[in-house]
Amino acid sequence: MNRGFWDHLKAPIIGLAPMDGVTDSAYRYMVCKYSKPTLVMTEFTNVEGLARGAIGMLKAFEYDEIERPVVAQIYGSEVESFYKVALMNCFLGFDGIDINMGCPANKVARRGSGAGLIRTPDLAKLIVQTVQKACKDFFNGITLEEANIRPKIIAALKKIDKYNEKDRRLLPVSVKTRVGFDSDITLEWIRHLIEVQPANITLHGRTLKQMYMGLANWESIGKAASLCKNTGITLLGNGDIKSIDEAHQKMTQYGVDGVLVGRGTFGNPWFFSNHSPTPQERAQAAIEHCKVFEKLNPGSKFFIMRKHLGWYCRDFDGARETRSKLMQSENSEEVKNVFKEVFPALEEES
Ligand SMILES: Cc1cc2nc3c(=O)[nH]c(=O)nc-3n(C[C@H](O)[C@H](O)[C@H](O)COP(=O)(O)O)c2cc1C
CATH class of the missing domain: 3.20.20.70 (Aldolase class I)
Structure with a gap:
């Protein structure tokens, strides 16, 4: 074999x-x-x-x-x-x-x-x-x-x-x-x-x-x-x-x-x-994931990312409201701006 x-x-x-x-x-x-x-x-x-x-x-x-x-x-x-x-x-x-x-x-x-x-x-x-x-x-x-x-x-x-x-x-x-x-x-x-x-x-x-x-x-x-x-x-x-x-x-x-x-x-x-990410680390990863997705799928199908965004966005106060905003997003820049409202430190990192 x-x-x-x-x-x-x-x-x-x-x-x-x-x-x-x-x-x-x-x-x-x-x-x-x-x-x-x-x-x-x-x-x-x-x-x-x-x-x-x-x-x-x-x-x-x-x-x-x-x-x-x-x-x-x-x-x-x-x-x-x-x-x-x-x-x-x-x-x-x-x-x-x-x-x-x-x-x-x-x-x-x-x-x-x-x-x-x-x-x-x-x-x-x-x-x-x-x-x-x-x-x-x-x-x-x-x-x-x-x-x-x-x-x-x-x-x-x-x-x-x-x-x-x-x-x-x-x-x-x-x-x-x-x-x-x-x-x-x-x-x-x-x-x-x-x-x-x-x-x-x-x-x-x-x-x-x-x-x-x-x-x-x-x-x-x-x-x-x-x-x-x-x-x-x-x-x-x-x-x-x-x-x-x-x-x-x-x-x-x-x-x-x-x-x-x-x-x-x-x-x-x-x-x-076995690393347990913080909500901010998840947000950071979500933005990076969107960017990788855009690079691999130029100009199309961003809606595929939305379910992932829902999964990344959890375990913090206001996660539900943030999630519903993310569901309207059309690109990584918009995703970053939505997350920045909750995690201002993201601005420098991504
Ligand atoms: C959204 C979704 C898509 C799936 N697509 C495939 C697939 O393409 N090929 C496959 O062998 N199994 C597929 N599966 C089954 C998973 O590989 C796995 O067998 C199943 O989810 C059980 O494992 P889990 O409880 O760890 O999720 C899919 C499961 C889900 C939830």
Whole structure:
């Protein structure tokens, strides 16, 4: 089995979970700058759309060197598209590729992608093998043209600064999934995945049906971890972790190789360091995050930042009023002016 960077991680593994609409390159940059998780993953990207030529989707594959190891996460149900997009990920210099088999959104799972793949284990396994094959073919020197990737996509890929056809590393393939579709079938499902030897499995302790409700079932995660022992596959648990202490407690209690943390990091790029930021430090980080976002997304989509601003703005008198002003902001300068009303010292710092 090829484990690539997974074999070189410092234990324990405490990584940033992929979150669509949240963990874009600006967010990952902030988290890596302030507390450096063991690894990060991109937001999930649809293979069918990209393989057919929706080159705007390549935006999701932007990353900074500070993020390494950085894993591209992809989703879909069409084997051929997985092959093509996995090859693109290799050319873009990622450290690994993760296949999403956990997204519960209707538009994803109803089409048999994301958590929908839990109901079609044969297809799920074929997809893992296909992505593994793409990684091997890349390593052995295949070109994008030989893989029948559309010229328009090849041209777009070659414009990305990370594009590299010389340094051909063999990327490891991992899977992120849930404990079941409408009921918990952890052991049966994980046994299927073990057959195709992904380097790592990340298990969120909820079924698709639970969406994000109730509590993640860490007992099931623990059983999956036992099953993976001595297979060469690492297992990361995921769900509801709110602090580094809790991450350590879960790892000890359930015997997992590590964890990924998602929502617990909102508004707190220091999450992975155990530093508790003051409200002013959060405000400062919010402004910096806006600036990084603007640099990476010139002239567009600032509304994406507003949910982050809501998360940063907390734990001080008047936070609610400040938050509602931030929700109207259109750029980093306006954000800075709103925060300055509460924290005048910010003026010199940012
Ligand atoms: C807004 C949001 C977007 C998400 N997008 C993704 C995604 O793109 N890929 C993925 O594998 N999981 C996605 N997830 C699931 C998270 O990675 C994670 O499994 C889940 O939030 C549970 O972990 P937590 O309790 O630490 O947040 C998303 C979750 C949220 C809240």
